[in-house]
Amino acid sequence: MIKQVLLYSTDGCHLCDDALKLCQSLRLSPTIIDIVEDDxxxxxxxxxIPVLLVEREEQALFWPFDAEQIKQYLKFYGIS
Known part of the structure; x- marks a missing residue:
């Protein structure tokens, strides 16, 4: 089963926008979860926020992170 990559975010968060652009630069399209919807x-x-999380895993990647850290994080969970 393929695990999704989640990006916890919210509207108007410039750091979240930066994190999404960074993910996209790595050809990664995370599912964006707006935290405002859930207390x-x-x-x-x-x-x-922003926080990157591989679905069904406990360890998240908290901002600030860079492209290399994203690659290492995903590799740890077997996602290329």
């Missing part, structure tokens, strides 16, 4: 996500990630 639990606001509690978990509200002060930390």
């Amino acid at each position: 639990d996500l606001v509690h978990l990630y509200g002060e930390h």
